[in-house]
Amino acid sequence: MQDTDEPTMNAEEERRRMLGGFIRTQRQFANLSLRQLSSMTEISNPYLSQVERGLHEPSIRVLKSIADALNVSAEILFEQAGLITGSEKFGDEATESAIRADQRLSEAQRLALLAVYRSYVEANRDEE
Numbered sequence: 001m002q003d004t005d006e007p008t009m010n011a012e013e014e015r016r017r018m019l020g021g022f023i024r025t026q027r028q029f030a031n032l033s034l035r036q037l038s039s040m041t042e043i044s045n046p047y048l049s050q051v052e053r054g055l056h057e058p059s060i061r062v063l064k065s066i067a068d069a070l071n072v073s074a075e076i077l078f079e080q081a082g083l084i085t086g087s088e089k090f091g092d093e094a095t096e097s098a099i100r101a102d103q104r105l106s107e108a109q110r111l112a113l114l115a116v117y118r119s120y121v122e123a124n125r126d127e128e
Contacts, residue, residue, distance in 0.1 A: 017054035018111070019080045024052040025108040026070045026115070040069040057081070073122060076115050 027037050034052070038045040043062055050056045051066075058066070063081060067074040078084045099105070099113050 012057075013054065015080075015082050016057055019058075019077070020052040020054040021108060022080045022111045022115070023066060023070075023077070025112050026072055027052075029112060030070050032070075037066070037069055041065040072115060073119055075122070076118055080111075 027034070032040070034048055035045055037043075038048050041048070041062075043065060047056065048066075051058050051062070058081070060078070060083070063077045063083075064074045067077045075084065095117065096114060099110055099117065102110070105113065
């Protein structure tokens with residue numbers, strides 16, 4: 001039996017935290033400060049900070065604005081937010097599972113690699 005004073009995170013909180021981490025990672029990959037992203041999206045700096053920390057669940061409009069500014073697919077952010085499911089939309093589930101299971105990668109690296117993989121799959125879907 002585990003005795004801990006730490007509150008357990010429910011699925012909703014975990015999803016918000018993962019979304020925020022994904023947004024933060026994409027912002028850092030784009031070499032943007034929080035203030036720069038705020039200016040590009042016309043979303044307040046404090047609100048964006050809270051989204052990145054998983055304290056707020058952004059609206060579809062906010063997610064679309066962030067996706068446009070970061071040059072990532074809005075669908076990827078919608079999936080990260082739990083608004084759509086990606087398993088049937090994106091490529092090979094075995095590839096995604098392998099990325100998720102690779103212990104050599106940090107969580108931020110896994111999320112970024114999944115986003116890149118999915119964007120390539122989506123971009124090449126029309127060529128099939």
